[in-house]
Amino acid sequence: MNRDEDVKILERETCFQGFYRLDRLQLSHRLFAGGMGRPISRELFVRHDAVCVLPYDPQRDRVVLIEQFRVGAMDKSPSPWLIEVVAGLIDKDEQPDEVARREAVEEAGLTLGELWPITQYYPSPGGSDERVHLYVGRCDSLGAGGIHGLEEEGEDIRVLVWSLEEALAAVRDGRINNAASIIALQWLALNRDEVRRRWS
Structure with missing residues (x-):
């Protein structure tokens, strides 16, 4: 199916405009059985595209992760401080x-x-147009650590240096519970030999 031919936007209004935007759309789209479906209403969270990168030290087989407060995890997690890329x-x-x-x-x-491009993906396409560009980035982890982030953006970020095995164990036991980090770490687990061969 083709977006321009098979989706008809009947109406689009902006309900909220801040750092992010929320639009309400009335649309119809082509059905798999043929013909156009009835008009439907959908809210769309309009976001800038994101970039995520997993820093990886191929010499030491270590990854650099960060830990920071995330408001979206506040009501549904034991701790809103998440370990991320x-x-x-x-x-x-x-x-x-x-x-x-x-x-x-x-x-x-x-x-x-x-930088090694992993993939591009939509984390929540049922209601958001955000697309994530995901990479592994070569780094030297020696001396990495400390507290970082931009004060003017309210960032308070702790840097963690873990072996790849430690990070994968944190995926398995649920300590790492966000999509970009899980995808990047699992990709690296599958492709570690090739990455180390190319980057060594």
């Missing part, structure tokens, strides 16, 4: 790889070498 929004005239490098410096004090 480095991440940021594409909110300027930047390419995704530039955002990955900038955020690694801001959030973890790291200068990344080569």
Whole structure:
């Protein structure tokens, strides 16, 4: 199916405009059985695309993760401090790889070498248009750590340096419970030999 031919936007209104935007759409779309469906109403959370990068030290087989407060986890988790990969929004005239490098410096004090694109995906396409660009970034983990983040953005970020096995154990037991981190770590587990061969 083709978006331009098979989806008809009948009405679109902005219900809220802040750092993010919420739109309400009336639309109809082509049905698998043929013809157009009846009009439906959908709310759409309009966000900038995001970039997430897992810093990886292939010499030491260690990953650099960050821990920070997340308001979205406050009501449904024992702790709203989540262990994550480095991440940021594409909110300027930047390419995704530039955002990955900038955020690694801001959030973890790291200068990344080569970037290995993993995938692009939609974390919640039933109600948001956000797309995530996911990378593994080569780093030197020696000396990594401390507290980072931009004070003007209210960031308070602790840097963690773990072996890949420790990080995968945290995925298995639920300590790492966010999509970008799980996808990146599982991808690295599957592709570690090739990544280390190329980056060693």
